[in-house]
Amino acid sequence: MDVINLSGRAAVVTGAGSGIGRATALALAGRGADLAICDVDESGLKETADRISGLGRRVLALKVDVADAAAMQEFAERTYAEFGRADVVVNNAGIGVGGNFVDVPIDEWNTILDINVKGVVHGCAAFIPRMIEAGRPGHVVNIASMAGYFAAPGMSAYSATKFAVIGLSESLAGELDEHGIGVSAICPGIINTPIVRSSRMYGEVGSEAMREQGARAFARRNYTPERVAQGILKAIQRNRVVAPVSPEAWAAYWLKRLFPGLMRVVMRWGMRRQAARNTQAS
Template sequence: MDTRDLNGKVAVVTGAGSGIGRSTALALAERGADLALCDVDEEGLAETVAAAEKRGCKTFSLKVDVADPEAMQAFARNTESALARVDILINNAGIGVGGLFVDVPLDAWNKILNINILGVVHGCHAFLPGMIEAGRGGHVVNIASMAGYIQAPGMSAYSATKFAVLGFSESLRAELELHCIGVSAVCPGVINTPIVRSSAMYGQTNSPKLREEGIRAFERRNYSPDRVAQGIVKAIHKNRGVAPISPEAWLGYRLKRFFPGLVAWFARRSASAQRKRFD
């Protein structure tokens, strides 16, 4: 899809109240798109709406939990009434969970599966039938992660959801080509957003000191969500199937493809370093 001028087009963004979702909504507004935005955080959502409206765009917003299929269906119906069409769907809302597999309780697994995987499925289920029926084509972006192709110790729950989003997106892309709807799995690396602050941590990783170290590492890396938003717009423009974003995400993508044994060795080494640290 040509993203140079999105006047007259409508983009839906889930998890638009912070980080990558907010930056992507504003990048699309800059190019002229009108926006349908949702989040569970009403305050963050209101800030994004205000910033988008300053850019002259028409917005519709709703407090929606992407894990709730009925709420997502209602969001789609209300978007259709408010803005009359949908051209771009960005399934971005997601959470983090950290901790060794044996320490992460099943309720944390259920929560992250419901948000990070089923949230993406609910977004597609609610909006795609209307997009297909309209026959105008369009684009779906599902936010996966570098953790969707690189294994990392202490991140099995998060990684499982992101591998799933990548696989789902590749299948969907093949099906939707017929309808001129592109699908991109966007895979950011380490991005400076509040996600580490809000991630649930379990076992020995659940310490204020370790969380603070994580936050500082993301801050030092300092790759902004605005740069991810530019990468997302480019992925839509070029109709990329998989779009790693940031140098580390690209490096991981190439290493996993050409040197999978090296990536597995590195994961084992990090696991052993973690064990030594906790012993």
């Protein structure tokens, strides 16, 4: 789909109250699209809505939990009532859960599956049938992660959800091609957003010191959500099904394909190094 000029089109972004969702909503508005946005965080959502209005675009901003299938259907109904169309749908809302498998409670698995997997499914179920019926070209963007093809230790719950998002997207891409609707699973690497502080962490990685260390590493890396938003526009333009964003995401993508054994050696080395650092710090 051509996203050079989106005037007269409407785009949808979930989890638009912060980070990658906000940056993507603003980037789409910058190309001329009107926006339907949702989030569970009303103040973050309002800030994004105000910035979209400031760009001269129309905006529908609703408090919606993507884990709630009925609420997502209603969000789609309100979007079509307001704009009469949805050309780009970005299923972005997501949370982080970290910790070794044995330390993560089953309840957390339910929560992260409900948001990161079923939230994307609900977005697809609410909008795709309407997009097909409209018969216009469109694009569905599902935000996965580098963790969707590179499963590092301590991230089993998060990685499982992102593997699922890539699988869903690859299958959908084949199904929707005949309708002129593209599908992209976006796989960002380490992006400087509030998610690193809001993620729920268990076991050793859940200590305040480890969380602080992680937040500092993300800040030092300083790959911004605005750069991810540009990567999303590029993936739509090129109709790329699996789209790594950031150098580390590309490196992991090729390493995993070309040298999977080397990848495991590097990971084990990283784990041992981290464990030695933890012992020194305690």
